[in-house]
Amino acid sequence: MERRDVLKLSAVAGAAGALTLGSVTFASAEERAGSGEETKKVTGHLPTGSPDFVYLPVEVPRGVREIAVSYTYDKPAVPAGTVGNACDIGIFDERGTDLGGRGFRGWSGGARTEFAISAERATPAYIAGPVNSGTWRVVLAPYTVAPQGLNYEVTVTLRYGAAGETPEPVYPPHRAKGRGRAWYRGDCHLHTVYSDGKRTPAQVAAEARAAGLDFITTTEHNTQSGHGAWQGLWGDDLLILTGEEVTTRNGHVLALGIEPGTFIDWRYRARDNAFGRYSRKIRQAGGLVVPAHPHATCVGCNWKFGLNDADAVEVWNGPFTPDDEVTIAEWDNTLVASLRGRGRWLPAMGNSDAHSPGQVVGLPQTVVLADDLSREAVQEGIRAGRSWIAESSAVNLAFGVNGGRGQHAGIGGRLAVDAEETVTVRLEVSGAPGCSVRLITDQGQLYAAQLPAEGTGTVEWRTTPAYAAYVRAEVRRAPADGGASGMPGALVALTNPVFLGKE
Incomplete structure (x- = not known):
């Protein structure tokens, strides 16, 4: 086919801008005698400022067994500090590209240069099913475009023949055996080969068990195709939840x-x-809404939608870095705002976001107090803030506040005592050699202590609700620069707050 640029500007209702190219047409199965394959190529150029999504319509006739797509784009040299070309890819079937519609058939982002879909099978990140006749749409997503623009080539191959049977997906159960009401450890941000990860689901499950985890959540980028890829990998000791990184x-x-x-x-x-519409859809599907790595430095990773629709926030993502420090400070500010009647408080959680070997599953992990090891109970614990974050399963802690008449409140709870009543904050830690503890309140840090060298110890601090409206605990290493910068050391553990005083 001849080289073509964008032919028609369109809009997806309520979405970022989109462009639609001219259609690619193929012979019918009858013309092809019901077998064989046919390939066509489309080339084009996208300038800087192109819309987020470029749709290439493909007119699929009857009698197609499989559709296969590959693509390339140029990556010219750019000056230092200037973004180069990056272009993602996915596909929608004959049911259309409406936002939230039924036509979605897969998305590999920039992780793959080719994919195929048939009734029997699909490339990981894509959804197996019949290749029905009608207008399919390959979607290109120019994530960043160099000053020279982006030249692309898309190759579409249709393979003719009788369609096979689509296997019924086998999904993980919502419950594992568990230990009754207990603290359960989990990693809720993980990637496999079903998006841009390098591990198989079997490898992730094995590493989760090795890390001492009780539950994990599969969160592939913009696709649900991995939900059915965990058959035989769950068990009495491991609950596998399904999710998505939107x-x-x-x-x-x-x-x-x-x-x-x-x-x-x-x-x-x-x-x-x-976003409000899609946060509601997440909840309607039984899920939690958790902004991920809100201050990450990658293009498009900073969270711009606000926190009003969130159920929790990921404050620690992978090995501890300065952007996590910024996120924790911002999260702590939301705790203070909630005390002024500006909405409910937002629990914190931590996850590994592990993609590849060398990125540790369970670094960090969220430790949740749940009534049992089930989807409903774990999510209820996260939503209520009955959780803390650990660097690994080697780290253990117990944190709570006691009143003078036997009252007690644990992580995520409230000790409802008079403003001037003295209360005792108690933190027990093990598995944190060479670390110190900090107690943070609505005024900031009000107490700190060094743990014994072996990393096991107990600290107590007395205060009143009038002096500290909430208190949370941090366990940290010594600063890498010896404290010269005034910045604290890397986190080893962090708790959600205990609130003090009557509401």
Whole structure:
């Protein structure tokens, strides 16, 4: 086919801008004598400022067994400090590209240069099923475009023949045996080969068990295709929840514990005022809304949608870095705001976001007090803030506040005593050699102590609700620069707060 540029500007209702190219047409199965294959190529150029999504319509005739797509784009040299070309890819079937519609058939982002879909099977990140006749649409997403623009080539191959049977997906159960009401450890931000990860689901499950985890959540970028890839990997000792990392151009959000097979759309920006709709869809599908790595430095990773629709926030993502420090400070500010009647408080959680070997599953992990090891109980514990974050399963702590008449409140709770009543904050830690503890309140840090060298110890601090409206605990290493910068050391553990005083 001849080289073509963008032919028609269109809009996806309520979404970031989109462009539609001219259609690619193929012979019918009858013309092809019902077998064989046919390939066509489309080339084009996208300038800087192109819309987020470019749709290439493909007219699929009857009698197609499989559709296969590959693509390439140029990566010219750019000056230092200037973004180069990066272009993602996915596909929608004949049911259309409406936001949140049923036409979605897969998304590999920039992780793959080719994919194929048939009734029997699909490339990881894509959804197996019949290749019905009608207008399919390959979607290109120019994530960043160099000053020279982006030249692309898309190759579409149709393979003719009788369609096979689509296997029924087998999804993980919502419950594992567990230990009754207990503290359960989990990692709720993980990637496999079903998006841009390098591990198989079997490898992730094995590493989760090795890390001492009780539950994990699979969160592939912008696709639900991995939900059915865990057969035989769950067990009495490991609960596997299904989710999605909804990867928009204005930040990423984890849809944790959604019903298997649920697709959450990502084709909108903060300016489109669409996120409220999709946060509701996450909850309707039984999930939690958790903005991920809100201050990460990658393009499009900063969270721009605000926190009003969130159920929790990921304050620690992978090995501890300065952007996590910024996120924790911002999260602590939301705790203070909640005391002024500006909405409910937002629990913190931590996850590994592990993609590849060398990125440790369970670094960090969220430790949740749940009534049992089930989707409902774990999510209820996260939503209530009955949780803390650990660097690994080697770290243990117990944290709570006691009143003078036997009252007690644990992590995520409230000790409802008079403003001037003296209360005792108690923190027990083990598995944190060479670390110190800090107690943080609405005024900031009001107490700190060094743990014994072996990393096991107990600290107590007395205060009143009038002096500290809440208190939370941090366990940290010594600063890498010896404290010269005034910055604290890396986190080893962090708790959600205990609130003090009557509401």
